Amino acid sequence: MTTQPGSHGSHADPGLDPAQPSDQRSLGEIVGDITTDLSTLIKQEMDLAKVELKEEMAKAGKGAGLLGGAGLSAYMVLLFLSFTIIFALDLVLPLWAAALIVTVLWGIGAAVLAVTGRTALKESNPQLPRTQQTLKEDAEWARAQKS
Numbered sequence: 001m002t003t004q005p006g007s008h009g010s011h012a013d014p015g016l017d018p019a020q021p022s023d024q025r026s027l028g029e030i031v032g033d034i035t036t037d038l039s040t041l042i043k044q045e046m047d048l049a050k051v052e053l054k055e056e057m058a059k060a061g062k063g064a065g066l067l068g069g070a071g072l073s074a075y076m077v078l079l080f081l082s083f084t085i086i087f088a089l090d091l092v093l094p095l096w097a098a099a100l101i102v103t104v105l106w107g108i109g110a111a112v113l114a115v116t117g118r119t120a121l122k123e124s125n126p127q128l129p130r131t132q133q134t135l136k137e138d139a140e141w142a143r144a145q146k147s
Contacts, residue, residue, distance in 0.1 A: 034145055041138050045131060052128040063120035071113060078109060 025033070082102045089098030 037145075038142065041141075045135055045138065048134060049128055049131045052131055053126075056124050056126050056128070060121060060124040060126075063117075063124065067113075067117040067120060070116075074109060074113060078106060082106065 082105075085102050085105070086095070086098045089101060093101075
């Protein structure tokens with residue numbers, strides 16, 4: 001902070017003088033600024049939430065797509081394997097017993113796929129942790145502005 005020549009220690013900008021208040025805005029201007037800041041903040045929070053939600057939905061979509069591909073592949077494998085097992089068991093058991101055994105195997109496979117898919121979907125995080133943190137910070141900031 002420098003003084004202008006001939007000013008005898010007074011500052012050129014009255015807003016920079018420590019003896020005077022630094023903010024010469026009216027109450028209406030301050031409220032307007034706070035309102036504008038809050039609007040901007042809310043918009044930024046919404047943008048962050050959208051980005052986070054897209055990221056989490058991409059994770060969930062990828063998991064669901066992988067489950068779909070796994071399901072189709074498993075279907076084809078099990079279909080042909082089922083016929084193979086039925087024909088092989090038909091050599092030592094009645095046809096109905098061979099078909100029943102294959103049906104039980106299908107049930108086990110379906111249970112394994114369901115558990116694996118459920119685990120993949122649980123790994124997505126729809127809680128938006130970054131947005132929650134910044135919202136907390138914003139609330140603290142807004143409380144500080146009231147003081």
